Amino acid sequence: MAGKWVIGMGLCAALAAGSAWAAQPSEALVRELMQVMNVPGQFTVMNNQMASMMSQQLPCVPATYWQNYIDKSGQEELLTAMIPAYQHHFSSDEVEGLIKFYKSPLGQKLVAQMPATMAEAAQSGQQWGRQRTSDMFADLQKQGKLDGQGRCPGTGGAQGQ
Known part of the structure; x- marks a missing residue:
């Protein structure tokens, strides 16, 4: 019932606008x-x-x-x-x-600066990701869920299992 109502409303909106695809x-x-x-x-x-x-x-x-x-x-x-x-x-x-x-001048500046901006942002994201991973591994080691080499204890050394 609700599906028919949505379709009906969509059809009404399309007719009211002349054509939704226009x-x-x-x-x-x-x-x-x-x-x-x-x-x-x-x-x-x-x-x-x-x-x-x-x-x-x-x-x-x-x-x-x-x-x-x-x-x-x-x-x-x-x-x-x-x-x-x-x-x-x-x-x-x-x-x-x-x-x-x-x-516009601002739009053209955005286009010109976006590659460098994204490259810098990606570097920041990678640096953050490395630090976050290191912190989480350290926490897992403190909890005893990972050994000193970052491996699961008793699993033959497989990481993340």
């Missing part, structure tokens, strides 16, 4: 937003990070192999795959507002 941003509008947000530039950063990680994990593969992990074709595929998420979560008016913001 507010959905077009693909072109979402692509414009992605451009002013420098999403393709973020793909380049992601590509470099992926190449570095893969080179470390598979040193037998030349590092240059991974440099095209997200090539032009991959960028287009990723952009296209991301569009429905933006269309689902933002209306046309909201996307237009975001475009206006990202074209």
